[in-house]
Every structure is written in C-alpha cells, then in structure tokens.
Amino acid sequence: MARYLDVAFGILLGVVGTGAIVAVHAASTVDPVQLSPQYYKVRLDNARVRVLEFRSKPGDKEPMHSHPEGVVFALADATYRNTYPNAPATTRSVAQGDVEWSDAVTHAGENVGNTEGHYYRVELKNCPK
Template identity: 30%
Template sequence: MTHSVDASDWRWGDELDAVAAAPNSHRVIFENEHVRVLEVTLEPGAHEPEHTHRWPSVMWADQPARIRYRIGDEVTFESADPMPARGELTGDWNKPEGPHSVENIDTVPLHAIRVELKNV
C-alpha cells in the first residue's frame, strides 16, 4: 500500500515533509528530539499534496475514512468498503514513506494521530 523506504535510502528534502508540503492535513501537536506527534485530518473529497514521512511511525485512526493512496499518478491502494465503525480505534505500523498523496473518497472526515519515531 505505502511507498515504504529504508531510512538509509532517504533522499528527499525537507520541503516534502508532511508538515511543510501538506499543512492542511498534518499538524504537529507535540515534538521533541525523540518523537513527533501529528494530527492528521482530511475532509471528504479532499486530496492532499504529495508529501513524505521521514521516520517510522504508528498511526491510529479514531475516525477512519475510505482513502485512495497514490504514488505519483498511480493509485496503489484503495480502502475497502465498509470501514470500521466511527470511534473504533484502528492502528498501523508504518515504515518511512517516500513521496505519496492521499485522497479521502468517503463522506466523512478522516482523523488520525501519527507518532513518528525519530531515533529508530
């Protein structure tokens, strides 16, 4: 599904970092030298700009929504229907992700918390 990369192969600049490149959907709610915690929101029909996630992370969706995940113009993943119930917590482990974008193809907003681990 994702554009996972090995941290040693990282080659993208800070301008593609999620907070810089997709600030309407990624907001820092805590950061120190060990972790960065992002609030991720994506309204129905919204398609966020291409961006990256430099560090491995755990992401919990407390308000899941159906999405399309793209690498460039290619759709590499589309959520199945139906999604888990609203309020049902779902989580995923993510390796660092190269350039990608996400589109909310649902009728409800997506809301998640992403904890990025800087020292892994």
C-alpha cells in the first residue's frame, strides 16, 4: 500500500508540476497584439515572419508580454524602460534608423522619453536551426 501511495503521490506531483510549468509558460508568452492593440498593428503575417508596427506616446505603459527572436527597426528617437520577470529593469534610448537584433524576450515596456516611440519588429517563426 505504501508503494502505491508513493507512486500515486509522484504522479500527482508530476501532473501538478507540469500544469504549473504550462501555466507559467502560457503566462510568459502573452501576445502583445492581443494584449495591447492600441500600440501594435500587424503589417504582415505569414509562415516565416510576423511584422509588427509599434507606436507609444510618452508615459505609455505596456503590460508583461513576449516576443520571439527577430529584428527591430527604430523609426523615431525614443527612450524605453523595460522590466523583466527575472532580471533587473533597463532603460535605453534608440535613434531613428537604428536596426537591432532582438533575442526572444518577455518584458513590460514604458516610454519614459519625451517623444513618440515608433518602430517595426520582424518576429521570426518556424526558422530552421
């Protein structure tokens, strides 16, 4: 009987643990377009990429959301503060014309500058490794 209880308890922990992992993963991969349509517009979406246009005014704050890896093109000078679930917050400025690689990220953003932020983000999907 004790062996049966050990196995049953182990299965229960595995199921609960897996559910928690799935819940954490789902919470950390929130689509910014669904969450903040006032800031994001989908300009192209196909099997390989999704291109997002982003605009934010000074003081605008986005809730926690995720992006896959891709490229970001700054269309205006802006300063952003980003907070992360498991890392210190960062503040950085971008200049019009900057082009940067972005690893996959989960963050919340705030436009802390005096100008409207405007950029295009090309999110990669289903890329061969």
